[in-house]
Ligand SMILES: Nc1ncnc2c1ncn2[C@@H]1O[C@H](COP(=O)(O)OP(=O)(O)O)[C@@H](O)[C@H]1O
């Protein structure tokens with residue numbers, strides 16, 4: 324479903340600040356794969372997701388979604404087949420617009436927008452049903468401005484927006500990192516539920532090793548712009564945090580450098 | 588009454604400024620040029636014998652073209668929005684002189700959009716108020732509808748969070764350009780209506796217009812602010828009228844006309860800095876609470 328083919332990404336090329344964020348990264352996600360992506364600070368995880376989403380162009384290599392080469396497509400065109408949730412709860416929604424207005428914008432992802440009214444009665448009913456299933460009470464507050472919601476509620480809403488129109492690939496970039504542990508768990512439950520129900524091909528970055536092990540059918544670890552571990556199937560099921568740290572040390576020759584991952 | 592009639596015509600401009608400043612979250616200086624452009628086009632057309640209503644529509648088109656120019660400079664050539672607006676504004680000075688062929692045109696004894704109402708026996712000020720009210724409410728209704736549509740919602744969201752808008756498959760370049768086109772079209776139309784009300788068009792008339800627009804937006808929001816998009820636009824109209832009444836009052840109280848722009852600029856600077864003052868006051872307040 325997603326094929327990343329030997330991509331390179333260099334920031335500030337030719338200056339003193341030159342930084343190679345991705346080096347020859349290749350990965351393939353089959354339909355229905357739920358891959359967790361872990362790695363130290365600055366490993367290139369966000370850059371990989373941003374390259375897939377078209378926020379940045381790549382310097383070399385290609386990206387295919389469902390056998391279509393999207394390497395040269397601008398961000399808003401790729402969005403038609405992608406669902407995205409960001410680390411910052413502010414990033415995924417329009418704060419001054421209502422819950423239902425945000426959902427209506429997301430429901431038209433990949434469609435031409437015209438002079439039809441922005442939201443129909445039938446859609447409102449659909450949104451209400453979907454919101455109910457989040458069990459956050461949002462179904463009774465559909466016209467409330469999203470800016471008034473908590474971070475967890477906003478992330479749950481962004482998740483719903485990302486999956487309302489079934490995406491070919493769902494990209495989650497540390498979408499629970501800014502939440503308190505309890506809320507983070509609830510948002511992860513919702514993630515699990517939405518991914519399962521829609522059989523979504525998912526790439527989820529997390530800073531939490533336990534979450535990375537607990538969720539998904541495959542785990543990838545990045546370090547200094549490269550993929551250094553790729554574990555799936557039975558092997559992943561048996562994985563422990565200690566295993567992961569030990570294998571990281573063996574492959575990279577370093578200690579795992581992500582404070583948050585170790586603390587959590 | 589003169590202040591009310593003038594305020595209603597500037598309300599059209601205020602709504603244009605609101606679309607860029609509040610909806611798109613861009614401070615667009617193009618308006619200084621596009622308001623004069625609207626006046627220039629309308630005046631030139633009317634003295635050339637073109638129907639005043641058609642002349643006003645042509646002014647709208649001219650302003651839309653100015654908005655498009657700024658939009659292209661900003662989105663395609665990646666020039667910061669503020670600078671793009673300044674570039675278009677400067678360029679429009681020459682364009683407006685070319686349109687008029689001279690630096691001002693008198694419209695005395697020429698037909699205007701207010702003529703039919705005057706023919707019904709209204710004096711000019713009341714004719715402007717009646718037409719102005721009709722026009723502003725029609726405009727607000729159309730804009731309320733437009734900003735509720737799929738495209739309109741996308742424009743509103745762009746000013747809010749462009750990342751999110753792109754993630755939902757919308758080209759933010761398109762929405763920004765559309766917003767600038769609509770805004771400057773309205774501003775030029777306002778210029779055309781103002782020129783016909785005061786019976787002349789002057790290449791200088793845009794100077795300081797952005798500040799007047801911002802002052803009206805802020806007064807409208809502070810005094811009449813509301814949440815619904817429709818009533819929000821009505822409050823803009825009231826803001827524009829209030830601004831004119833305030834100006835008329837301070838002039839009556841003896842402020843020299845030449846100091847008006849300084850007065851307006853200081854007022855707007857104060858209003859824009861309110862959040863800073865508030866944040867200075869807040870720690871004080873919490874301190875007092877602790878003492879209590
Ligand atoms: N827009 C950018 N401009 C310059 N450097 C960047 C940019 N985005 C990321 N980088 C650099 O690329 C590297 C990888 O960053 P990132 O992908 O954000 O890491 P992470 O794995 O923590 O998400 C870091 O060294 C970061 O400083």
Ligand SMILES: [Mg+2]
Pocket residue numbers: 368369370497
């Ligand atoms: Mg990151």
